[in-house]
Amino acid sequence: MPELPEVEAVCRKLRRDALGAWISAVRVLRSATTRPQKPRRVESLAAGRTIETVERRGKNILMSLSGGLWVRIHLRMTGNLYVIPDVRLRPASTRAYFELEGGRGLVFDDPRALGRLHLHTAAEAARLMEDLGPEPLSREFTLDVLAAAARRSRKPAKLFLMDQQHVAGLGNIYAAEALFRAHIHPARPMNRIGPPRLALLHAAIVEVLREAVHWAVTSYRRPGEFSEAEDFPLAVYGREGEPCVTCGRRLRRIPQGGRSTYYCPGCQR
DNA sequence: TCGATCCTGTAG
DNA sequence: CTACAGGATCGA
Numbered sequence: 001m002p003e004l005p006e007v008e009a010v011c012r013k014l015r016r017d018a019l020g021a022w023i024s025a026v027r028v029l030r031s032a033t034t035r036p037q038k039p040r041r042v043e044s045l046a047a048g049r050t051i052e053t054v055e056r057r058g059k060n061i062l063m064s065l066s067g068g069l070w071v072r073i074h075l076r077m078t079g080n081l082y083v084i085p086d087v088r089l090r091p092a093s094t095r096a097y098f099e100l101e102g103g104r105g106l107v108f109d110d111p112r113a114l115g116r117l118h119l120h121t122a123a124e125a126a127r128l129m130e131d132l133g134p135e136p137l138s139r140e141f142t143l144d145v146l147a148a149a150a151r152r153s154r155k156p157a158k159l160f161l162m163d164q165q166h167v168a169g170l171g172n173i174y175a176a177e178a179l180f181r182a183h184i185h186p187a188r189p190m191n192r193i194g195p196p197r198l199a200l201l202h203a204a205i206v207e208v209l210r211e212a213v214h215w216a217v218t219s220y221r222r223p224g225e226f227s228e229a230e231d232f233p234l235a236v237y238g239r240e241g242e243p244c245v246t247c248g249r250r251l252r253r254i255p256q257g258g259r260s261t262y263y264c265p266g267c268q269r
Numbered sequence: 270t271c272g273a274t275c276c277t278g279t280a281g
Numbered sequence: 282c283t284a285c286a287g288g289a290t291c292g293a
Contacts, residue, residue, distance in 0.1 A: 002288085075288090076275095077289095078277080078278085114288070257272090259285095259286085260285080260286085
């Protein structure tokens with residue numbers, strides 16, 4: 001589930017549910033989740049502290065605990081992080097959890113088990129985040145910044161956008177959606193996109209992420225146990241063979257970097 | 270810079 | 282059964 005918008009929604013919900021909570025115990029149920037850090041050490045270090053802040057950097061979730069300890073969680077492909085009223089009722093796919101006061105549980109749920117959880121000092125955490133490019137929804141992410149990075153890269157546009165060193169938070173879905181909105185072919189070398197198209201791309205990235213954050217956040221707040229939250233309307237992702245909403249041509253799927261890229265052969269050249 | 274690899278679940 | 286998946290890292 002997680003690219004930037006979904007991770008943002010998780011963080012906001014966590015702030016609502018877990019801020020200020022005291023951690024009575026921590027359990028790591030799968031050692032790979034904290035590797036190379038030792039599960040027992042993660043458990044003993046984090047227990048007894050209070051959750052002071054929750055923030056997002058790219059697709060990373062950072063929680064600061066009392067005493068200057070930081071938790072860094074990456075959801076990867078299928079991870080989710082949420083609070084439940086009774087920690088004993090956690091799902092089978094729980095890879096780690098924090099037991100909170102009153103028996104609540106902060107659950108790191110991840111069926112595919114590719115997600116990661118680590119502990120750091122403030123300096124370590126900050127250092128790791130330095131490897132990430134600018135936050136696309138911050139003022140740092142200007143057209144100039146994007147253009148400067150683009151000039152230096154011959155990568156296919158789609159792979160460039162998914163590289164967290166250039167822009168933090170885009171994944172397979174929103175990279176494809178942004179390229180569609182900017183009418184750029186996903187295989188086009190990044191340094192061969194002209195200034196007008198690059199400006200369009202910059203705007204498209206900001207726009208699609210803004211919209212998706214809004215959707216992710218509102219669908220999360222609507223806790224309806226019955227009705228499924230509506231999904232963000234995707235123009236190309238997962239729509240191979242369907243007609244393009246703009247020109248009607250059949251959308252295509254091509255492999256890039258071992259993953260699927262969806263695009264419109266009519267609109268994106 | 271690219272492919273293999275980590276995992277499990279689900280769809281075809 | 283195979284293909285594929287909203288991600289990132291590591292070794293060649």
